Amino acid sequence: MINSNKFIKELFKNQISHLLVVPCSFSKGLINACINNSDLIEYIPCASEAIACSIASGLVMSGKKPIVIVQSSGLTNMGSCLTSLSNPYNIFFPIICSWRTYKEGDSEIQHKHLAINLCELINSYGYEYEKLTNKMSDALQQVNRSFSKKNILLIDKETFSNCDLDKIHSVNLSFFPKRSSYLSLLNKLIKSEKKLVCIGTTGNTSREMYSIMEGNANFYMTGNMGGALSLGLGSALAGKKTLICGGDAEFVMHLGGLTTTGRYGEKVFIIYIIFDNEVNKSTGGQNTYQKHINYLDLAKSSGWTTTRSVIKSLPDFETELKKIFKKIKGLYFLHVKCNLDNDYPRPTASEIINSKYSFK
Ligand SMILES: Cc1ncc(C[n+]2csc(CCOP(=O)(O)OP(=O)(O)O)c2C)c(N)n1
Known part of the structure; x- marks a missing residue:
């Protein structure tokens, strides 16, 4: 398991400039660590994965080093950006994607298809994939390498440690009915x-x-x-x-x-x-x-x-x-x-x- 907080600090030392995020519970620790440290790396919450990839492309074209963080269901949303912008124009940036699994009979049927077919989908976009390792130094190398090749880094529930959001970032909705x-x-x-x-x-x-x-x-x-x-x-x-x-x-x-x-x-x-x-x-x-x-x-x-x-x-x-x-x-x-x-x-x-x- 990678310590989320330390990982963000290491990414900062490696000049990572922005994290573009559509949340997934698997990457919650990493996302919270980024929000807590947003003075180091800018946290950009995105309305969709397509938007995240287009913003990342613009940042890369302007000399920045962004990372996109999404869940597997979101890879379908980014298909147009990857195949018709990033791919033909060789715009590379790391995409950290949580691979949602599915057990027969589970109610999370939205993940059933990609639980099996995700790798094929990635390849069909002209991308490669690899599992992000649990060792910090190796994971950093994988991230850095993904700035020069079309690559998707897959994570699971256990890849990143838990990290609580600092109180200052939590919302107060107590005035409203549930x-x-x-x-x-x-x-x-x-x-x-x-x-x-x-x-x-x-x-x-x-x-x-x-x-x-x-x-x-x-x-x-x-x-x-x-x-x-x-x-x-x-x-x-x-x-x-x-x-x-x-x-x-x-x-x-x-x-x-x-x-x-x-x-x-x-x-x-x-x-x-x-x-x-x-x-x-x-x-x-x-x-x-x-x-x-x-x-x-x-x-x-x-x-x-x-x-x-x-x-x-x-x-x-x-x-x-x-x-x-x-x-x-x-x-x-x-x-x-x-x-x-x-x-x-x-x-x-x-x-x-x-x-x-x-x-x-
Ligand atoms: C394409 C895609 N991207 C990301 C997700 C993961 N996801 C599921 S629910 C959700 C957030 C929903 O938040 P909101 O609409 O505010 O409803 P709430 O859960 O707060 O009631 C996200 C990001 C998804 N299911 N599909």
Whole structure:
């Protein structure tokens, strides 16, 4: 196991300038160590892996030494950047990628395909791969070598030691109700909405919905991060009243879904609720650093109807939803601030595979 804190300090001595990150729980220690030491190496939280690789390319072209840190599911997102920018233009930078595994029957079915086929995918991009060793000096050499060849460095759960985030970087959400409280209320409010399709996005949102919102026509999506809104547009274009529960990190991953949907306000009925807990709760609570975004303005300018202000209480949540449920058509966007919940169990594999994923 590599000591995360020491590794960051060594990377700094090796002139590494930036860490571009879409979090994974396997690299949590390394990410936390980087955030704690962001005076040494700049920490850049990225909305998607495609964005991380494009930024890294620009940094390399400008003489900097960035590292990209992602999980295996994110390698699919970076395909276009790697094959059509980095590859033809020979732009090299290390990519540290956690290789998610899968056991038959596990509910993490989003990792099933790449658990077996990741190496083939990497090769098909024109890249090589190697396992990052657990020995600091060797790992540093592997990182340095990856600035002169197309290389992906694979890690597992045990590669980096745990590292707690310094208190100064943790968020205080204690003023807001927990998402579970909003979901319990939502569950009551939709009881009379018999035909409503409810979609929960990857991460903790789906897990909480699974525990709290059983019995409705729900789809708890695991994987396809960033795709919940567009999945909902598909169901809405097919005539379903659709409600989507998203998270702040997942919302920005494929933000174009918001603008595409914005065209169809007169044709469909969609409610999108962004449950904003300011962190990537499901991958270890890394801050999303998105306070600069005005989600309501973003939605409004993309063609959505929004509330006048951000929702921060259960009564406001109830009032707004009751108003929206009286409508027949339109796109309704709610920005809801919520506190962190304890961990909820994942939907079981059979729950995901066998049932509830037909909206018919
Ligand atoms: C393409 C891709 N990249 C990264 C991940 C790992 N991942 C799963 S959930 C998640 C964060 C979700 O955070 P947010 O949307 O804020 O919801 P929260 O878990 O905080 O409720 C990440 C980064 C993934 N599943 N897919």
